[in-house]
Amino acid sequence: MLEKKIATDRPLKIAVAGGVTGGHFYPNLAVLEEFQKRREIEVLYFCVEGKIEERVLPKFHPEFKRFSVRVKGLRRPIFHPENVLRFSKLVLNSIIIRRELERFSPDFVYVSGGYVSYPVALAGKKLGVPVYVQEQNTIPGKANVTISKFAKKVFVSFEECVEKFPQEVREKIMVTGNPIWAREGKVELVYPTVIVIGGSGGSEFLNKITLDIAKLLPGVHFILSTGGKKVEGDVPGNVQVVDYIENMYAYWRSVDLAITRAGATTISELIYFNVPAVVVPWEGATESHQVVNAKIIERKGLGVMIKESEYEPDKLAETIKQLLAKGRNFQERENPAKRIVDEIERDILAI
Numbered sequence: 001m002l003e004k005k006i007a008t009d010r011p012l013k014i015a016v017a018g019g020v021t022g023g024h025f026y027p028n029l030a031v032l033e034e035f036q037k038r039r040e041i042e043v044l045y046f047c048v049e050g051k052i053e054e055r056v057l058p059k060f061h062p063e064f065k066r067f068s069v070r071v072k073g074l075r076r077p078i079f080h081p082e083n084v085l086r087f088s089k090l091v092l093n094s095i096i097i098r099r100e101l102e103r104f105s106p107d108f109v110y111v112s113g114g115y116v117s118y119p120v121a122l123a124g125k126k127l128g129v130p131v132y133v134q135e136q137n138t139i140p141g142k143a144n145v146t147i148s149k150f151a152k153k154v155f156v157s158f159e160e161c162v163e164k165f166p167q168e169v170r171e172k173i174m175v176t177g178n179p180i181w182a183r184e185g186k187v188e189l190v191y192p193t194v195i196v197i198g199g200s201g202g203s204e205f206l207n208k209i210t211l212d213i214a215k216l217l218p219g220v221h222f223i224l225s226t227g228g229k230k231v232e233g234d235v236p237g238n239v240q241v242v243d244y245i246e247n248m249y250a251y252w253r254s255v256d257l258a259i260t261r262a263g264a265t266t267i268s269e270l271i272y273f274n275v276p277a278v279v280v281p282w283e284g285a286t287e288s289h290q291v292v293n294a295k296i297i298e299r300k301g302l303g304v305m306i307k308e309s310e311y312e313p314d315k316l317a318e319t320i321k322q323l324l325a326k327g328r329n330f331q332e333r334e335n336p337a338k339r340i341v342d343e344i345e346r347d348i349l350a351i
């Protein structure tokens with residue numbers, strides 16, 4: 001089928017969904033900013049009420065239109081009684097989303113998972129515009145697998161993700177890497193500084209081990225992002241506690257080491273900015289995907305994975321000393337956002 005191509009001299013209209021957690025949201029921001037470097041764009045971002053995208057977007061991109069949906073994801077296991085109400089709300093929201101999308105009339109839809117991605121992608125399909133879906137993890141989320149069946153292209157971050165999609169969609173998959181939100185900038189820090197990031201929502205476990213380790217390593221400065229989670233216990237003088245860091249790209253470039261959970265986007269950022277790391281996967285994540293993610297850091301020789309059950313303060317302090325002694329080989333790679341934007345432009349623009 002010969003598709004109508006879009007003229008390059010008018011703004012591109014992009015409908016976007018993906019958020020709730022930073023792991024889904026920041027890769028979208030990276031792609032939108034890459035488009036913005038190249039041409040004028042108009043964006044309608046479908047946010048989930050009260051979540052990260054609703055908070056961060058207006059600060060960095062007040063020019064983007066936003067539409068907030070009040071929704072909660074379905075509970076696992078799927079036959080949970082509360083899901084009856086949640087499912088009805090999803091249906092109602094789907095109708096509202098479709099109406100908003102028609103009104104905006106996008107050139108294409110771009111989604112990255114999380115619970116509004118599916119209704120937005122489906123509405124895009126019904127409207128007859130191309131739908132693109134991006135997966136951050138090694139194991140794809142259920143919504144993304146469903147969307148992949150009618151998507152024009154599927155962008156994945158890791159090679160091992162391809163075989164997790166049904167056979168019939170594999171030819172639409174491109175292994176691009178996970179787009180990185182990498183604006184310009186660095187921060188001035190004392191040497192050595194270790195940053196602790198428990199994903200976008202923080203981690204009580206990482207909060208706890210930071211306090212232990214900081215006592216054992218008084219000469220090391222720690223920055224602990226709690227994601228708003230409580231820090232229990234006395235905070236030593238060498239630990240700086242913050243609720244959330246809005247300019248992570250500047251910190252990734254400037255720290256000497258990171259201690260993190262193994263969310264896919266965090267892992268991709270560690271690799272992109274080449275940050276030595278101790279990675280402690282959250283083992284409750286769906287299908288233990290964080291353990292799979294964490295192993296990538298080991299394979300790349302960038303750091304070590306420690307499981308919660310294997311944690312011993314003295315051993316971890318020793319590992320940190322060794323990684324710090326090795327130093328940092330700062331190096332930025334090509335941003336996967338470029339490959340994704342190149343591909344979409346080739347598809348839809350009359351160039």
Ligand SMILES: CC(=O)N[C@H]1[C@@H](OP(=O)(O)OP(=O)(O)OC[C@H]2O[C@@H](n3ccc(=O)[nH]c3=O)[C@H](O)[C@@H]2O)O[C@H](CO)[C@@H](O)[C@@H]1O
Nearest residue numbers: 021022023026136199200225244245248263264265266285
């Ligand atoms: C609990 C949960 O559902 N976790 C999932 C979620 O996690 P989560 O949102 O925690 O995902 P990631 O760890 O992958 O990404 C966190 C993002 O937030 C940013 N950040 C974090 C702290 C901070 O202070 N400032 C800041 O900007 C990081 O730089 C990164 O861009 O999405 C990931 C990607 O789909 C999944 O792999 C995770 O398993």
